[in-house]
Structures are given as structure tokens and as C-alpha cells.
Amino acid sequence: MHVLDRIERKVLLNAPRKQVWEALIDAERFGSWFGIALKGxxxxxxxxxxxxxxxxxxxxxxxxxxxERILPQTLFSFRWHPFAVEEGVDYDKETPTLVEFTIEDHAPGILLRVVESGFDAVPEARRQKAYKMNSRGWDEQMSNIETYLNHARQA
Incomplete structure (x- = not known):
């Protein structure tokens, strides 16, 4: 099975652009929907x-x-090692993938797109699993940010 080099997901969010942007760029907020302890x-x-x-x-x-890049209210990107969860493994020797979030107006809401690219550079032994797990993971994270923003609006 050929694994593609990139994963792309998008979700239409019913929230103001500023609120979507803050959910991405404010580390604590990002952590709360993404599942990372980024307090402070x-x-x-x-x-x-x-x-x-x-x-x-x-x-x-x-x-x-x-x-990597923070373009106000437009783009937020970072590099990481996909599905780097095995204990005792030094992933720093690998080439990371690039994750790019872009937001654009799309009446009646905001279109959030995430693209993770660079899977071709992930070592073959774990490339397919990393791609599969992150494909599933991005589906879930798009749902998580939507839920997070809906709760924020009701609060």
C-alpha cells in the first residue's frame, strides 16, 4: 500500500475568526482541545x-x-514527529513532518484546514502506522476543536 505524503482535513466552524485563531495560537487553549498540558x-x-x-x-x-510560522489570524504551523509515542525511542534523528493550520472566512463561519505533510521522510518501518494513526487523529482533532469552540460560545 502506498502511503500518501500528506493528510488534509478541514472543518467549517461556527465561530468568529478571532476565537478560532485564539484556540490555535493560545498554547493553553490549544492544549485543552488537543490533549496536551500547556498551562503557562x-x-x-x-x-x-x-x-x-x-x-x-x-x-x-x-x-x-x-x-515554525505564525501569521496573525491566517496561518499557524509547527514541525513534529508523527505518532512519536513509543517509550525509549529517540525520534530526533528523524525528519519531522510539517503541520499547517490555515483559517479563512467561509460564510457563515470559518474554514479551518490542517495539512500534515512530509510522511515520505518518516522511516519506512513506522511510516504507514504514523500516517494511519494521524489520519484518524486529525479527524478527531477537527471534531475536538469544534466541540471546544461550541462550549466556549455557550460559556
Whole structure:
């Protein structure tokens, strides 16, 4: 089976652009829907951030990402090692994938798109599993941000 190099997901969010943007770029808010303990942390372009994963079943793992670009209210991107959850494995030797979130107006809401690319560079031994797990993971995360924003609106 040929694994594609990229995963793309999109969701139409019924929320103001500013609120969608803050759910992405405010590290604490991002962590609350993404499943990472980012309390007190901030996303800064060019910096690497590490935090414990709070997602059930993966609490043993550390989320590590290098923040790439932050274009206000438009694009947020980072590099990470996909499905890097095995204990005792040094993933830093691998080439990370690039995750890009873009937001655009799309009446009556905001279209959030996420593209993760670069799976061709993931070592073959774990490429297919990483792709499969992240394909599923992005489906779930798109649903998570939608739920998070709906709750934020009702609060």
C-alpha cells in the first residue's frame, strides 16, 4: 500500500475568526482541545516546545513541536514527529513532518484546514502506522476543536 505524503482535513466552524485563531495560537487553549498540558506556555516561532500529553492512553508520552510560522489570524504551523509515542525511542534523528493550520472566512463561519505533510521522510518501518494513526487523529482533532469552540460560545 502506498502511503500518501500528506493528510488534509478541514472543518467549517461556527465561530468568529478571532476565537478560532485564539484556540490555535493560545498554547493553553490549544492544549485543552488537543490533549496536551500547556498551562503557562506560549507558542513562539522558531522555538521548540515540550509538554506532557494528556490524551487517554498516551499520558506516558511528551508532545514536542518546533513552532515554525505564525501569521496573525491566517496561518499557524509547527514541525513534529508523527505518532512519536513509543517509550525509549529517540525520534530526533528523524525528519519531522510539517503541520499547517490555515483559517479563512467561509460564510457563515470559518474554514479551518490542517495539512500534515512530509510522511515520505518518516522511516519506512513506522511510516504507514504514523500516517494511519494521524489520519484518524486529525479527524478527531477537527471534531475536538469544534466541540471546544461550541462550549466556549455557550460559556
Amino acid at each position: 506556555k506560549a507558542f513562539v516561532a522558531g522555538e521548540t516546545i515540550e509538554a506532557p500529553i494528556t490524551y487517554p492512553g498516551y499520558e506516558h508520552a511528551i508532545w514536542k513541536a518546533r513552532i
